[in-house]
Amino acid sequence: MNRTLVWFRRDLRIYDHEPLYRAARRGAVIPVFVFDRALLKHPETGAARVAFMVDCLRHLHQDLRHLGGRLILRSGNPVDVLPRLIRETQAEGIYSYTDCERIYGRVRDANLHRVLAAQQMKIRWFEPPASRSELMAYPRYRQWWYQEMAMPLVPAPSWVEVPAEVVSDELPDLEQLGHSLDDKPIPIGSTQAARRQLQQFLAEKADRYYWQLSYPSAEITTGLSPHIKFGVISVRECVQTIQRADDRGDRRIQRSYHQLISRLRWGNGFTQRFRYLPQLELRSLYKIFDDDGWDFDEDLYQAWQHGQTGFPMVDAAARCLQATGGYLSLNFRSRAIYSSFLSNLLGMDWRYGALHFMRHLIDGDCPIDHYQWAMQSGVTHCVDKTWTRIYNPQQVAVDRCDPEGLFIKHWVPELAHLPPEQLGTPPPTKGYPEPILDYRQTRSRRVQQLEQQREKFLHSDNVVPYLGRMPKNVMPFGVERYPSETDWAATEAPNLFPTALELDNLDAQQCSDLRTWFVAHGNIASPKKRKQKSSDSPDLQQLRLL
Numbered sequence: 001m002n003r004t005l006v007w008f009r010r011d012l013r014i015y016d017h018e019p020l021y022r023a024a025r026r027g028a029v030i031p032v033f034v035f036d037r038a039l040l041k042h043p044e045t046g047a048a049r050v051a052f053m054v055d056c057l058r059h060l061h062q063d064l065r066h067l068g069g070r071l072i073l074r075s076g077n078p079v080d081v082l083p084r085l086i087r088e089t090q091a092e093g094i095y096s097y098t099d100c101e102r103i104y105g106r107v108r109d110a111n112l113h114r115v116l117a118a119q120q121m122k123i124r125w126f127e128p129p130a131s132r133s134e135l136m137a138y139p140r141y142r143q144w145w146y147q148e149m150a151m152p153l154v155p156a157p158s159w160v161e162v163p164a165e166v167v168s169d170e171l172p173d174l175e176q177l178g179h180s181l182d183d184k185p186i187p188i189g190s191t192q193a194a195r196r197q198l199q200q201f202l203a204e205k206a207d208r209y210y211w212q213l214s215y216p217s218a219e220i221t222t223g224l225s226p227h228i229k230f231g232v233i234s235v236r237e238c239v240q241t242i243q244r245a246d247d248r249g250d251r252r253i254q255r256s257y258h259q260l261i262s263r264l265r266w267g268n269g270f271t272q273r274f275r276y277l278p279q280l281e282l283r284s285l286y287k288i289f290d291d292d293g294w295d296f297d298e299d300l301y302q303a304w305q306h307g308q309t310g311f312p313m314v315d316a317a318a319r320c321l322q323a324t325g326g327y328l329s330l331n332f333r334s335r336a337i338y339s340s341f342l343s344n345l346l347g348m349d350w351r352y353g354a355l356h357f358m359r360h361l362i363d364g365d366c367p368i369d370h371y372q373w374a375m376q377s378g379v380t381h382c383v384d385k386t387w388t389r390i391y392n393p394q395q396v397a398v399d400r401c402d403p404e405g406l407f408i409k410h411w412v413p414e415l416a417h418l419p420p421e422q423l424g425t426p427p428p429t430k431g432y433p434e435p436i437l438d439y440r441q442t443r444s445r446r447v448q449q450l451e452q453q454r455e456k457f458l459h460s461d462n463v464v465p466y467l468g469r470m471p472k473n474v475m476p477f478g479v480e481r482y483p484s485e486t487d488w489a490a491t492e493a494p495n496l497f498p499t500a501l502e503l504d505n506l507d508a509q510q511c512s513d514l515r516t517w518f519v520a521h522g523n524i525a526s527p528k529k530r531k532q533k534s535s536d537s538p539d540l541q542q543l544r545l546l
């Protein structure tokens, strides 16, 4: 009987999983997950996310059990573990999805490729839905994405036969993986839980989602992000479930569905950008922003991390992130206000912020997190000059995101006695710090700086010469702050799989296609246009600022 090893990574599900389905049709399967120290000890790895992942693995094992199989767990470097497992099980080779989340994973997969080839062993890579190897312009990708989402889901295999003699390690606990819990509540990690979340959203929240997205206290979003990060549910299944759901002819629900599907597409789009340009994990999109350098002040960084800036909306977000890992309670808008404060107003390198987020977010996903950070810092979509988004963290933030002050009062109880209209700039209060910066001054300094930096490339037809290149040194950001396993990064300019775009070899058409990934698109109104539409109802105005 044929035997195939199916290597799970961030695709911890049995449904809509092509490698598993095809392997099961070939014969026996060895479904394996490898606890990889390089990832467990990456500076951006957070304990809460590892705890969630362990729960996903527990449920994946149970789901495989229902199909007659089980999950085989191993620990070590996959480049050593997998060839050994192939030999031990006499499997013909490995089926797996490609993964473009991190440079580390792409270095590992290139090494694995080489080691397997040297031993005449095979690996077959599958493209995850919504991932493309070739460069295409963003509008075409967007169109293709909808076609891809409409493809039938791959069914779960009817049976998974795992050879009886293949043994698995025990599922480790968090301490055995080198982490300890920091009191963040961990949601259940399973396909069933993700499906329940989505159903609950459709039944109870869809009529308000679009309208209350900016209010963290409304907790109106789906809560799917950690599940999507680990691939416990496929984005395609989410999209099809939403499209099938009854909208009851309600325009509000239709609008919410549309908005949610767009957001799912944005997430995939960020991964695709990383596929083209893995350097985005370590660098700003345009070289000039890193060449000019950033400010850094450890005391201010600490104040920002611990919610001691004197700006209640920022401090509430800071404390919420540390206490909850952001799950459901730290929505897009509060993440954006919080991040903009560090990079724009304090002028600090966005990578310090992205690092802190990744160490705490349960849904921490490198392409989304790093790209969002870079976007909020104004160093990505800036060919369009209007795209300077510096959030005002004072009363404007309270009025637009927390008009009743519920979020702030929950996380900054020192201010619970104040009315909402004082929460933007609270009067001196015992136990609560004075503001650590002057908003107007710092904002205008940043706007000036960004405009000067952008001048360098803003009027060029071809921006590719100005983009940051893949660095030779791939050491992750943050290794000097947190003990990490980084032997893999010792090689200069390592090979990557999938390979990155070679920016210096693009033809004119490719340069122009690439540019479309980094400009604002038609369906996103520029701040100027939003102002012109100010005759809209307050609800509509507020939403356009998302």
Ligand SMILES: Cc1cc2nc3c(=O)[nH]c(=O)nc-3n(C[C@H](O)[C@H](O)[C@H](O)COP(=O)(O)OP(=O)(O)OC[C@H]3O[C@@H](n4cnc5c(N)ncnc54)[C@H](O)[C@@H]3O)c2cc1C
Pocket (backbone or CB within 6 Å): 221, 222, 223, 224, 225, 226, 228, 229, 260, 263, 264, 266, 267, 268, 270, 328, 330, 331, 332, 333, 335, 336, 339, 357, 361, 363, 364, 365, 366, 368, 369, 370, 372, 373, 376
């Ligand atoms: C600085 C910053 C860092 C962020 N870091 C992450 C991160 O590490 N992981 C992460 O999943 N999201 C991140 N986001 C995006 C967004 O805040 C979260 O996706 C959302 O809060 C997750 O909750 P949800 O699944 O309930 O959201 P829902 O609104 O229900 O969205 C469903 C899914 O759509 C996708 N999505 C939603 N909003 C966005 C967005 N703005 N950009 C890209 N994809 C989106 C996500 O996959 C999300 O799970 C970040 C945003 C900012 C501003």
